[in-house]
Amino acid sequence: xxxxxxxxxxMSVQExxxxxxxxxxxxxxxxYYLFWxxxxxxxxxxxxxxxxxxxQQNATENRFSVNxxxxxxxxxxxxxxxxxxxAAMYFCAYRSENGQNxxxxxxxxxxxxx
Amino acid sequence: ETGVxxxxxxxxxxxxxxxxxxxxxxxxxxxxxxxxxxxxQGPQFIFQYYREEENGRGNFPPRFSGLQFPNYSSELxxxxxxxxxxxxxxxxxxxxxxxxLYNExxxxxxxxxxxx
Numbered sequence: 001x002x003x004x005x006x007x008x009x010x011m012s013v014q015e016x017x018x019x020x021x022x023x024x025x026x027x028x029x030x031x032y033y034l035f036w037x038x039x040x041x042x043x044x045x046x047x048x049x050x051x052x053x054x055x056q057q058n059a060t061e062n063r064f065s066v067n068x069x070x071x072x073x074x075x076x077x078x079x080x081x082x083x084x085x086x087a088a089m090y091f092c093a094y095r096s097e098n099g100q101n102x103x104x105x106x107x108x109x110x111x112x113x114x
Numbered sequence: 115e116t117g118v119x120x121x122x123x124x125x126x127x128x129x130x131x132x133x134x135x136x137x138x139x140x141x142x143x144x145x146x147x148x149x150x151x152x153x154x155q156g157p158q159f160i161f162q163y164y165r166e167e168e169n170g171r172g173n174f175p176p177r178f179s180g181l182q183f184p185n186y187s188s189e190l191x192x193x194x195x196x197x198x199x200x201x202x203x204x205x206x207x208x209x210x211x212x213x214x215l216y217n218e219x220x221x222x223x224x225x226x227x228x229x230x
Contacts, residue, residue, distance in 0.1 A: 004156075037221075045157070045204065045221035091156050100170030102147065102219075104156035 002027045004094050004105035012111040013082045020067075021077045021108050023092030031097040034068070036077045039107075040088040048090070051075065079110075087112045118143075118207050118222035126228045132193045135225045139186040139207030146188045147219065148180060151202040163188060192227075200229045 004025045013019035025034070036048040051059045051068050058066050063083075067076045079086055092105040117140040127133050139146055145164045149157035159172035163182035177193040186207070192199055203226075206219035 042223065043202065044223045045206070047218060050218070093156075100162065101172070102149075102159045102162075104149075104158070106156050 002029070002032075002094050002096065002101065002103045004092055004103050006090075006092055006105040006108050008108045009106070010109045010111070012113055013079070014113050015082055015084060017082055018078060018080045019082055019110065021079075021090050021092075021110065023075045023077070023105055025073050025075065025092070025094050025103075025105075027073070027094065027096075029096060033095040033097075034066075034075045035093040035095065036064070036066070036075075037091045037093060037104075038086075038088045039091060045091070049077065082112050084112050084114065086110060118205065118220050120203075120205055120222040120225050122225060123223070124226045124228075126230065127195050128230050129195055129197060131195050132191065133195060133227060135190045135192075135203050135205075135227070137188045137190070137205035137207070137222055139188065139205075140209070140220060141186055143186060143207035143209050143220070145208040145210065146182055147206045147208075148188075148190045149204040149206065150174075150199075151204060151224070153201070157204055160190070195229045197229050200227060202226050 032053045034051045038046045038048050049059050049061045049064050058068050063080045065078045089107045091107045094103045119138045121136045147162040148160040151157040160174050162170040166182045179191045182188040202224045204224045206221045208219050
């Protein structure tokens with residue numbers, strides 16, 4: 001069974017600074033998808049960024065980028081120029097290639113300090 | 115806003131009762147997944163429906179069941195409620211089949227279930 005680990009229960013960052021959230025996973029599959037989701041206090045889960053395992057190039061979405069290390073099974077999220085609205089729970093998630101198994105990590109609570 | 119709605123927002127039940135939670139997907143989304151999120155934890159995958167058939171299930175007992183309807187609505191039913199069933203229940207819909215590269219999930223705001 002696949003597992004997802006987020007070793008940082010809480011992180012904080014100064015506004016306009018950069019922060020990196022860590023995620024590691026365990027799987028025996030060769031093809032899969034990885035995601036970072038944001039869950040603000042409103043509870044609605046929002047997709048931040050995704051990465052296909054067969055792509056070596058790291059995904060980027062505006063201020064959000066990932067460092068995907070397939071051999072190390074590591075998938076960290078970098079947030080640049082942090083904004084107050086980035087404060088939320090961040091979940092790393094794994095999806096098997098057939099889409100029938102979706103595993104979330106325990107989350108990292110990010111605080112952004114003014 | 116993702117266009118996915120859930121009802122009710124909050125619900126209180128007692129142990130042993132049955133509950134039905136509802137989700138309305140975006141039009142055209144033929145895949146829906148349900149998740150249980152206990153307080154302070156990440157969501158856990160319950161099951162997934164594609165075109166009204168269950169096509170994936172997590173480690174949940176049979177007393178968790180679901181239905182998906184042609185009008186893009188779906189239900190999660192839980193029988194014989196236990197105290198540990200207290201959680202936020204999220205549904206997520208997708209415009210593509212689960213095996214598709216483009217199976218991006220759009221989450222609803224969730225239903226907070228409390229079992230006393």
